Amino acid sequence: MNDLRLRRARRPLPSRPLLLGCVATLALVLGACGGSSSDKKVAAGGFASGLPTDGQKRGGTLKLLGSEGFFHLDPGGSYFQLDYMVTYATQRPLYYFKPDDPKTAVPDLADGPPQVSADNKTVTVKIKSGIRYGTNKKTAITGKEVTAADVKYAFERGLNPSVANGYEGVYFPLVGADKAKGGPISGITTPDAHTIVFKLTKPFGATTARALVMPLTVPVPKSYVAPLDAKQPNPYDAQPERQAFTGPYMISDYKAGKTITLVRNPQWDPKTDFKPAYLDRIEWTIDADPNVAGRQIFSGTGLANADTPTAGAVKRFATRAKDRITFTPLGNRFVGVNTQRKPFSDINVRKAFAAALDRRAMLLARGGPLVGQLATHFLPPTIPGYDEAGGAKGTGADYLANPSGDPAVAAKYMKLAGFPSGKANGEKVVMLGENDSPAKETAQITRDAIASLGFDVSFRLLDQSTLYSKFCGVRTELEKIDVCGFAGWLPDFSDPYAMLTANFYGKSITAVNNSNASLFDDPAVNAAMDKAALIADAGDRAKAWGAIDRRLVDKVAAVPFLFDNVANIASKNVQGVVGQWIASWDLAYTSLK
């Protein structure tokens, strides 16, 4: 009587490769929409744009229905899509992506753009004055103004095990961080109350400056929070209603796994902020059943989804309430092949494989045009560099020209690889895949493509957790496998560095928790990435990373096949605004109608 129904895997935003968080339920959309709606229709729409408009209504309560809990609501630990939704509504990071522009971060807590030194090793940020802390219960910190020291402390406590920030070391190579252990970091100084200076161990300023949108930059007043940080578990995380809030809302009540309630922050001064903050109150149900939630949002009022809607809900909205569903691209999916082992160590075999792969069938197996668009390179549309890498058309590589695959091109490259017949002679290829739909179906399509090249594919399907924890994520195992599952990535923030390095940078090959699925370690590409990370100018940076993306396609670091679409649904009287860079509701912009 108590059979467990597997819920959708949590979709981690930044810290985990997409391969752990596939949106399995969207697969059913295929049957519903695949036949009737063409790419054009989806693109052109009829669907809600999810963009902010003039004259949105003020006031009211929005109810969110989600089926997933939070990981960390402490801004120092907040690192997942749902965590972000709350953190960005209740706290002010140094910079913010406005919902309609995922490529340009604007100063939020910061006053003006970050100043990066010529040597790229110092980043200086000015902080607005007049931003004050709001709290639920009156404390010594209530109404106190935010200072640069509070941002400094936020970075220091990030290295404290009771906060344990997941990305501080990746984007902020701070001087003295290695010795800090939660204590003062010598590389951060605050010349005055409204200036903070980050000193870096390497010329990494351009990337660091872009990472200042991350929740780690949210100010944390040391006098109030340090005593909490001494505790394990940290009350600043476990009881987030105790936080000192800077955003337009504050968490008034949180019951882990059940509900969270956001109310207006009385200390928030709209004059210091660009966010409209239309809603008076947000009531978020954490453990709603996704099937029921989809129906309730469809029929009810004042409701919206908190996390990925079910395929059934997407179908229902896409056919019967187009104006209340939005699709936002987020992240990429690709097939990684072992570039360090025969036969895929030969670039021509990789090209042949890319040409043989029926990527359109892969897209259909995942759910058709609604779930995403065919990818011809790696940077998705919301990330700078997408257009520079070729946009929707791609780089022009002949092995990716035909989305349904091209046997002639495949044969051409097989010949170049030293197979005169255009086919391999039954050489062994080891492939592992997931046994869940739709990953199973895409794995089978991949296997067929490899087999069509004349290889003898040894093919095995495993459950997701075993596959990635025992094989694809473990370097020593991965080295013995030619194709291991599927990979994909969601960027930590809207920047090509955050998008591409995890998967294709040589140094991101790690012993465990490996995210470089192709074991791709190309000195030229590594060098180009190192160089492009330093570029501060947005246009030059996009150009440089677009070029890297092209080079990855040239080298066939992997075979891209999908830029994901994330669906969001809302009730009739809700004007949902989607943060394009994160593909989920921006609660500071969403309103009732």
Add this chain to the structure above:
Amino acid sequence: MARYILRRIGWTVVLLALVSAVTFVIFYALPSADPAVLRAGRQASPELVAQIRARLGLDDPLVVQYWTYMKDVVLHFDFGFSYQSGESVRAAIVSRLPATISMTVGALVIWLATALPIGVISAIRRRSLLDRVTMTGALLAISAPVYWLALVALYLFASDIGVIPIFDGANTYVGITQDPVQWFASLLLPWLVLAAGFSAFYARLLRANLVEVMGEDYIRTARAKGLPERRVVWRHGVRAAITPIVTVLGLDIGVLLGGSILTESVFNIPGVGRYAYDAIRTADLPAIQGTVLFAAFFIVVANLVVDIAYAFLDPRVRYG
């Protein structure tokens, strides 16, 4: 009898210790995420991971970790903190217990109130129209997956999304102390859904038992004594037919108190089942451990109660 109960309680404690030990070992022996790495995030420095490991006590030998855990459980009734939310596991379970108990007790009342008369009447009026209709219905109710049944119930009757909106639907649960009327209204549909399968199962079980019992010699004796048929059926027939059912019933109650995941899920009732499920999904050892112990506790206690109750119900198995 007293000695028997004491001995059983002793075994219960040993069993719970074993259950917790096995959970511990399984968690470490099977491939699952390292809580420290999970906590630290991607590309975290090895030092940070090491610090977290030390803080969570993950570096101690398994035996020591187990000892520390059990010491807290036994001495302070402290089940530790969730790796995931940082919440006290005991507080989390205790806060979810009222919902689970509400679900269990309400459904229990409904299913017994329906299963008893249906089972008895269809056993007595075997092959009647009523018997055929109720038993066919019962078969359907048993075969219907609870999750599906719950969705159908909502789509049919929920006040917000139902075709015939007569019951409160999902997300309407409030605690009984908060608003007893709303509590009752919000639970009515979940109760009915949860009770449906059980009711059907028990009606069929009771019917089968009673049909058999009504053929027993002592029923003929009861009739030969000139007892009214009603008394023959209830006091002699049902009394005997229901005794083996008590065993099943006790265990079902124990299992349900450990949490009914699916019904809690569909109606969004924050009970223990949901908590356990989320804990497993997120490799949250303290929460897993707490809910496993908790569920095991209820099942073991239910077993004990069943055995003792059975001894009272069936004098033939009374223990010297």
Add this chain to the structure above:
Amino acid sequence: MTAAAPLLRVEDLRVHFDTDDGTVRAVDGISYELQRGRVLGIVGESGSGKSVSSLAIMGLVDGERARISGRVEFGGRDLLALDPEAMRAVRGNEIAMIFQDPLSSLHPFHRVGDQLAEAVRAHRDVSRAQARARALELLELVGIPDARRRMDGYAHELSGGMRQRVMIAMALVNEPALLIADEPTTALDVTVQAQILDLVGRLKDELGMAVVIITHDLGIVAETADEIAVMYAGRIVERAPVARIFSAPEHPYTWGLLASIPRLDAPRGEELVPIPGTPPSLLGLPRGCAFAPRCPYAQPRHHEIDPRAEPVPGDPAHVVACLLEPAQRRRLWAALRTPERA
């Protein structure tokens, strides 16, 4: 025989069960009378209809599947015509019954005393205490040692003989005019059998009731019964005062039964087959005498003619349904009993 109105008069009682395979004529037209204070033994193999006929008298045959006809006159009323509630008032009150297996016939979960008291209160408007007092009285009457303690005990705690005594006590709490004992000793040790039979005989005298003892074993009723009816295939084939059955049995089937009276050293509880062959299926009985297929003396015409029960010439109390000539029967019996004497 006296001309006084009999306590029980069964007239052409038939119990037919309709099954998917056809009609089972479990009891196919039996008639007998029983006076107050007298004991009738009904003897026959299993399946001969002896138990069913008694259950039919008690109104305990499932009416939905059975067709019952004839008359069962008891104290001037036709029991078959009574409504269920009136019949219930008779059961356990005016007519009581005890069964073959006292363990399975007593409720396993109810206390012995409660089961007796319940029988009292089913028919008497008395308090619980009064009912229990009556129950205790009866338990003592049937010779249960330490009866007061046994009141609170359960059936499984008693020995087989004690259980049957409890059954008897329970049957007699309301001082019935008629006790039907269906194989009351079959499940018991031979020594206990005698005790129980003695008890029944003694109580019959004390309470002045009539008794029907149903058995497959003529030996059981030899001492206790006044009259014996031998049943075969749903019919009474011979009925006579007990002495006559033993001294001058008329029916070949009875001869066979007499030959199979178990001795003390014989295995207990064994259904002895008196005559080669097995009782006929009650589904579609053969034409003619039902016993003919097993009867060593049957003549071809016996397979055609249905014998009628007729008094033995010169002995109106002795009735037999046999197609053999009376003279021939006497010769055959004389020949049969001789070797036994030798």
